[in-house]
Amino acid sequence: MKKLIVIMSLVLLVLPSIAFSKTKITFLNFFNAPELWEPFFKKAFEEFEKANPDIEVEHIFTPYGEMRQKLITMVAGGTPPDVVSVPSDVAPEYISRGLLLPLDPYLKKYPEIRNKLNDIYPSRVQAYKVKGQLYAFPIDIGPDGIYYNKDEFDKAGLKYPTVDWTVDDLLNMARKLKAVSKYGFTFDRSLHRLYTIYSALGGLPYYDTKLTKTQFSHPSSIKALQILADLCREGIAPTAAELTTITQQAAGTLPFAAGIIPMQHMWIGAISYLHKPGVPVKNWDTAPIPKGVRQVQISSGQGFAIVKGTKNPEAAFKVISWFIKDETQIAMAKAGVWFPARISLGPIAQPEDKKPEHFKETFIDTMVKYGFRPYWYVPGWAEVNQKISSVLEGLWNGRYDAREAARRIEEEVKGIKLTPIF
Amino acid sequence: MKLIRKKRSALAREEMLYGYLIVGLWLFGFIVFTAGPIIASFIFSFTEWDSLTPPKFIGFKNYIDAFYSDELFIKSLYNTGYYTALVVPLNLFLIILISNALRHDSKFTQALRAIYFLPSILPGVASTLIWMYMFNPEYGIVNWALTSLGLPKVLWLQDPKTSKITLAFLGLWGVGGNLPLFLGALKGIPEQLYEATRIDGGGNFACFRYITLPMLTPIIFFNIVTSIIGTFQVFTSAYIATGGGPENSTLFYVLHLYNNAFSYFKMGYASSLAWILFLILLLLTVLQFKLGQYWIYYEVE
Numbered sequence: 001m002k003k004l005i006v007i008m009s010l011v012l013l014v015l016p017s018i019a020f021s022k023t024k025i026t027f028l029n030f031f032n033a034p035e036l037w038e039p040f041f042k043k044a045f046e047e048f049e050k051a052n053p054d055i056e057v058e059h060i061f062t063p064y065g066e067m068r069q070k071l072i073t074m075v076a077g078g079t080p081p082d083v084v085s086v087p088s089d090v091a092p093e094y095i096s097r098g099l100l101l102p103l104d105p106y107l108k109k110y111p112e113i114r115n116k117l118n119d120i121y122p123s124r125v126q127a128y129k130v131k132g133q134l135y136a137f138p139i140d141i142g143p144d145g146i147y148y149n150k151d152e153f154d155k156a157g158l159k160y161p162t163v164d165w166t167v168d169d170l171l172n173m174a175r176k177l178k179a180v181s182k183y184g185f186t187f188d189r190s191l192h193r194l195y196t197i198y199s200a201l202g203g204l205p206y207y208d209t210k211l212t213k214t215q216f217s218h219p220s221s222i223k224a225l226q227i228l229a230d231l232c233r234e235g236i237a238p239t240a241a242e243l244t245t246i247t248q249q250a251a252g253t254l255p256f257a258a259g260i261i262p263m264q265h266m267w268i269g270a271i272s273y274l275h276k277p278g279v280p281v282k283n284w285d286t287a288p289i290p291k292g293v294r295q296v297q298i299s300s301g302q303g304f305a306i307v308k309g310t311k312n313p314e315a316a317f318k319v320i321s322w323f324i325k326d327e328t329q330i331a332m333a334k335a336g337v338w339f340p341a342r343i344s345l346g347p348i349a350q351p352e353d354k355k356p357e358h359f360k361e362t363f364i365d366t367m368v369k370y371g372f373r374p375y376w377y378v379p380g381w382a383e384v385n386q387k388i389s390s391v392l393e394g395l396w397n398g399r400y401d402a403r404e405a406a407r408r409i410e411e412e413v414k415g416i417k418l419t420p421i422f
Numbered sequence: 423m424k425l426i427r428k429k430r431s432a433l434a435r436e437e438m439l440y441g442y443l444i445v446g447l448w449l450f451g452f453i454v455f456t457a458g459p460i461i462a463s464f465i466f467s468f469t470e471w472d473s474l475t476p477p478k479f480i481g482f483k484n485y486i487d488a489f490y491s492d493e494l495f496i497k498s499l500y501n502t503g504y505y506t507a508l509v510v511p512l513n514l515f516l517i518i519l520i521s522n523a524l525r526h527d528s529k530f531t532q533a534l535r536a537i538y539f540l541p542s543i544l545p546g547v548a549s550t551l552i553w554m555y556m557f558n559p560e561y562g563i564v565n566w567a568l569t570s571l572g573l574p575k576v577l578w579l580q581d582p583k584t585s586k587i588t589l590a591f592l593g594l595w596g597v598g599g600n601l602p603l604f605l606g607a608l609k610g611i612p613e614q615l616y617e618a619t620r621i622d623g624g625g626n627f628a629c630f631r632y633i634t635l636p637m638l639t640p641i642i643f644f645n646i647v648t649s650i651i652g653t654f655q656v657f658t659s660a661y662i663a664t665g666g667g668p669e670n671s672t673l674f675y676v677l678h679l680y681n682n683a684f685s686y687f688k689m690g691y692a693s694s695l696a697w698i699l700f701l702i703l704l705l706l707t708v709l710q711f712k713l714g715q716y717w718i719y720y721e722v723e
Contacts, residue, residue, distance in 0.1 A: 072473045072683075072687075072689075094474075240580070241559070241577050241580030244580050245558055248554065248555065249560060380686075382686050383688075390668075390670045393668050
């Protein structure tokens with residue numbers, strides 16, 4: 001009898017905790033601007049937990065630069081997160097190593113979420129699709145544009161860039177802006193974003209389609225690189241060394257926002273920097289990457305994925321779905337956190353003050369018309385990227401010309417094998 | 423004669439047990455957090471492992487690739503050797519100078535000792551960020567001082583020719599860390615030796631050259647050994663200030679190891695780099711011990 005009472009008591013003690021135990025989901029993502037992102041995510045998770053009382057979300061926020069280390073350490077340590085944000089340039093690494101679960105079974109189960117894929121920019125979907133399976137749901141977009149300071153343009157007596165402007169227009173404007181400013185223009189030096197300007201100037205894709213060799217040695221690629229290198233040589237654009245100095249000088253904001261450079265090639269996320277209080281530059285707008293030999297709009301951004309090994313894939317998918325629905329995407333856009341990956345919601349992301357005025361033409365239309373997912377973002381690319389970037393740094397610093405840079409690039413990367421997976 | 427094993431008394435056994443229990447905690451920590459990872463990294467160094475999928479045994483391929491296929495391995499070794507060759511002698515020179523100047527007690531020297539020691543306990547990241555701004559070619563205080571003296575601006579961290587030297591300056595910022603050690607060693611030198619030297623007509627230089635330096639040789643040796651081990655593992659300043667650039671001029675060995683482990687998904691290869699570093703440091707340390715017999719003076723001799 002005594003034994004029975006003890007057993008019953010234990011069952012009564014344990015049962016409620018089982019009945020009311022929540023499914024815990026760890027969500028790992030990065031931040032660039034914690035003052036913007038943290039409140040938004042906190043609110044989003046609170047609302048999710050209210051709507052899903054059986055799920056509790058533990059949010060792990062990490063700086064962008066430490067995301068990879070954090071994820072590797074968690075996975076290798078046997079405590080992987082359930083959901084992870086996956087930037088499009090590293091998605092192939094994670095997918096090829098079997099880190100992510102295919103989302104297709106869950107998309108079949110939740111057609112209302114699957115249908116939203118039709119509203120996502122095709123190049124964003126392609127970034128996470130391997131052999132027909134989707135491994136992450138695109139959440140945002142990160143296209144490029146040219147930001148220009150209207151006051152500096154007025155000083156130089158220049159007309160503002162139009163939607164149909166060309167690379168020759170850009171180069172001429174940059175030269176004329178140098179007369180009123182220390183520099184006329186600068187371009188993004190990361191290989192990821194350099195590609196848009198480089199393509200417009202005639203540069204070929206970084207690798208051939210079979211990923212056997214780089215294409216920097218092609219005459220049109222050398223010409224494109226030399227044009228950019230000449231901008232640095234002539235002092236129209238800062239050298240790599242000067243750009244580092246200027247970026248430090250900008251002290252937490254961007255050189256364009258600090259008024260140091262009148263025209264800058266940047267990603268869509270720069271808009272939030274320009275809306276921070278106290279930013280010197282007030283009168284500005286954006287223009288699409290100018291028309292040239294080849295129009296490309298780099299498909300970048302992040303997607304949310306379920307990590308293999310999760311004990312609760314269903315609950316993990318529910319968390320991801322929360323960020324795909326209209327209300328969350330709209331709230332995200334209005335908070336200035338990210339720009340929705342949903343085409344129909346794109347224009348909503350334009351800030352309330354309608355700056356930039358040509359937001360849609362610069363970022364949305366170009367994503368629809370020219371969105372491109374680099375096919376060389378495959379396992380091995382991270383190492384290749386580092387080697388090419390260090391050679392190009394020497395080019396931007398005027399240590400050699402584009403032909404020599406192309407030769408050095410081929411030399412540096414010849415031993416590294418890229419594994420096609422798309 | 424038969425050897426009789428003495429049976430331990432109950433008290434002795436109890437004491438032995440307590441001894442193992444006390445040591446056991448440390449031993450457990452050592453096995454789990456130090457020895458275990460060391461053995462694991464040794465095993466992984468013979469594998470192709472990306473940290474995310476099971477490792478694949480590849481024998482000595484990682485070690486062969488380091489020497490024959492990885493140009494950045496040689497570059498990073500060169501950069502690290504250059505940095506070590508700059509920092510270790512300068513560090514030693516400065517610490518001897520500073521400790522000798524501050525050896526005599528007074529309120530003034532006590533305050534100075536604290537001032538010199540402080541940088542060694544400041545967080546590395548914070549110090550690096552401060553120095554980055556100080557060495558900013560356009561707006562940094564260092565170039566401002568140079569231009570005030572009519573000298574040209576230097577690009578410092580932005581120029582491959584000066585980037586390592588600049589990081590070496592950062593490395594010397596914590597020179598006061600060894601001050602307590604050197605001050606203690608100086609205080610241990612018998613005063614009679616200096617008196618004898620003065621009686622024989624020796625001045626300050628003679629005291630320093632024939633008494634102070636020889637008596638300091640054991641601590642100098644310790645400083646050299648630990649400095650070389652420390653400088654070969656330089657990471658924070660390069661990671662924060664330059665990321666290995668410009669043009670890989672500050673790509674130090676441990677930074678290259680880190681990139682392979684966490685950016686290129688080559689944890690197996692990174693493990694082999696760690697063991698190569700260990701072997702290099704082991705060889706250097708053994709060499710120093712062997713050479714030490716020719717110049718280290720131990721008081722008992």
